[in-house]
Amino acid sequence: MPLINPPAKLNLGNIPASTKNEKIKFIHRDVNRYNLLLQTVINLRRANPNGFADARVVDLLDSIFKNAIAYMLLKPRASRGNKGQDRTQGLRDLIDEIEVHAQYHGIKFLVSSFNDKEVNYWLEREDQKLYGGDVYKDFLKWVETTEKKNFTDQYAGVSSKLVYLAKSDRERYEVHFDGHLIKDSHDNPISTRGTSSFSGLEADIYVCSARTQRIYSAPSEKGQLHHSSFMSGEPVIVAGDWVIEDGRLRYINTASGHYRPTIGNMRTFLNLYGAFLDPQAWIQPVYKGPVYKVRDYWLRGDDAKPDPKGADFAKPFQPVTDGGGQSSKPTDTGYKTPPVSLP
DSSP states (O other): OOOOOOOOOOOOTTSOOOSSOHHHHHHHHHHHHHHHHHHHHHHHHHHOTTOOOOHHHHHHHHHHHHHHHHHHTTSOGGGSOHHHHHHHHHHHHHHHHHHHHHHHHTOBOOOBOOOTTSOBTHHHHHOTTSOSHHHHHHHHHHTTSOOOSOGGGGGTTOOOOOOOOOHHHHGGGEEEEETTEEEOTTSOBOOOOOOOTTTOOSOEEEEEETTTOOEEEEOOBTTTBOHHHHTTTOOEEEEEEEEEETTEEEEEEOOOTTTOOOHHHHHHHHHHHGGGSOTTSEEEOSTTOOOEEHHHHHHHGGGSOOOHHHHHHTTTOOOOOSSSOOOOOTTOOOOOOOOOOOO
């Protein structure tokens, strides 16, 4: 993966401790554990720039992320006391920091923008009923009120068709490589048969777990089975669409509305599985960007030559606009400038 500067330690300075609130206690505990582990991870990355995220790193960042979400949904900021308001703002800043750390580790969390022009998929991580642009608009209104109820209480009677798979349920969607063949959980070569609800391509969706590095795939179902479904919203290495015929990869991209993977995420995936992908398949590492042959891109990176036939193949790409666009800049690696190191 690309070598980028190590990020600063996660900052708890703007999140006052609490002896009562369990979410804040867990956040302080896990941030301290993560910060202790971070220097070891940085040293290992310097020794092996192509290394992958340690499962402990993924678990700690994910736990911090989930508890930050849960706390912010308990009460609107305006209905809290001074410490509570400081914690809420501090947690928003912490989520931004987690995104920087995720980029360093080559993993991706659910989109977590607080911009009213964007979408915010981390709400569904707390509760599957909190899915979609309308829910996010309700959330943005709710945070400006002095409402005393938990945000999720507003949706107590709402049902959701969105599927979040438990570990035992996702096993049937797991795929693996046998040489250059991609096979399902029954060891049969795969042929994709779906239509991506995000990109509109005749392709199945896939994700690669950040925690286990295992790959899961299925036809998508709008409003029911999305990229977030496989890992129940957990972070991923990459997610997107792929086209497979009789076990042979023909095309792969990073089109995911929930995760918005970057070119850096695809490079991490190639470091893991590039040797198993059909070298003559096409790869589109940037959303709506140039299309290359897998072998050429894997060996040459940005110096690879775009393939016109691959571009023709990807022409049906009609991305669905659901509020926030995934970056389509060819030069966008997705990496932000790490914050200044704390004293």
